[in-house]
């Protein structure tokens with residue numbers, strides 16, 4: 202006699218997903234793209250170790266939903282990057298995975314057609330193809346690592362990784378980060394607390410052993426070496442910004458007490474601008490002035506920016522989507538983004554080399 206079913210009671214189906222090796226084989230990395238990715242990682246590491254005095258700026262859409270508009274953005278950003286590269290290292294935000302407060306579209310990998318059809322295999326392939334295009338354009342990329350298996354599919358094309366405010370406290374994400382090949386920025390919690398992110402940097406710097414996926418798509422015990430390039434990302438929280446001089450001093454002190462390098466990236470978006478994209482330039486300007494007045498801990502900034510300012514809900518008829526406008530958090534438009542980055546470069550151009558010499 203067979204007993205009643207005890208497992209998979211809430212699972213509808215298991216559908217086949219190609220292995221990371223299969224997806225890599227279909228979309229291999231050309232040498233020029235590998236150089237862009239590795240060069241971006243090298244530059245970021247040198248910024249974190251203070252060998253490179255420039256400021257890193259992670260800038261781009263809140264999420265990628267339309268690869269055509271994303272590529273259009275990347276081409277403009279590359280031209281701007283060449284213009285400001287003596288002072289600012291621009292890294293494009295290429296976010297395919299969105300952590301939701303409650304419900305909502307979870308990003309291009311999870312639902313590339315934005316119609317609840319959840320073609321994850323298609324999303325993964327298209328995400329990888331998009332990253333290859335950005336690599337060809339010559340820009341290093343930044344992404345949020347949310348699903349712990351995703352880096353096996355696209356991690357070779359990423360130069361900077363974020364662990365988000367909702368997952369910095371998650372052991373799974375700390376373990377994953379300990380094995381990532383990029384510098385990892387851990388965000389403070391949504392209530393503004395720093396402790397989880399500081400503990401995450403410590404945890405991810407150590408080796409871990411945990412369950413994961415190998416490149417053949419089999420269950421594996423993953424044994425990591427630890428990631429030496431974790432740092433803190435301040436995004437505000439609990440209704441309050443945390444980029445002001447007092448908040449920065451408190452964050453420096455928390456890192457110092459934990460024996461960690463005082464490396465801080467300030468996210469101009471989220472609670473630091475009360476989710477009003479037009480306030481992001483004020484945050485950037487404020488931090489640039491802190492740097493001019495002697496701050497040494499701010500090593501980078503993050504900006505949510507797209508071709509058009511604002512955001513739009515995902516319509517039932519996707520043909521009515523506005524081109525180049527975010528379908529998640531509201532973004533700063535292109536013209537304001539370019540103006541703000543040019544201004545920051547002009548402000549910091551002569552100062553940043555002195556900051557390195559002062560160390």
Ligand SMILES: O=C[C@H](O)[C@H](O)COP(=O)(O)O
Pocket residue numbers: 263299300301302303304305471529530
């Ligand atoms: O950056 C993106 C959003 O802030 C994050 O995904 C949470 O979004 P939600 O609060 O709209 O769900």
Ligand SMILES: C=C(OP(=O)(O)O)C(=O)O
Pocket residue numbers: 263296300345364365366367388436471
């Ligand atoms: C989700 C994001 O940010 P946070 O984790 O700070 O909410 C993001 O930057 O896309």
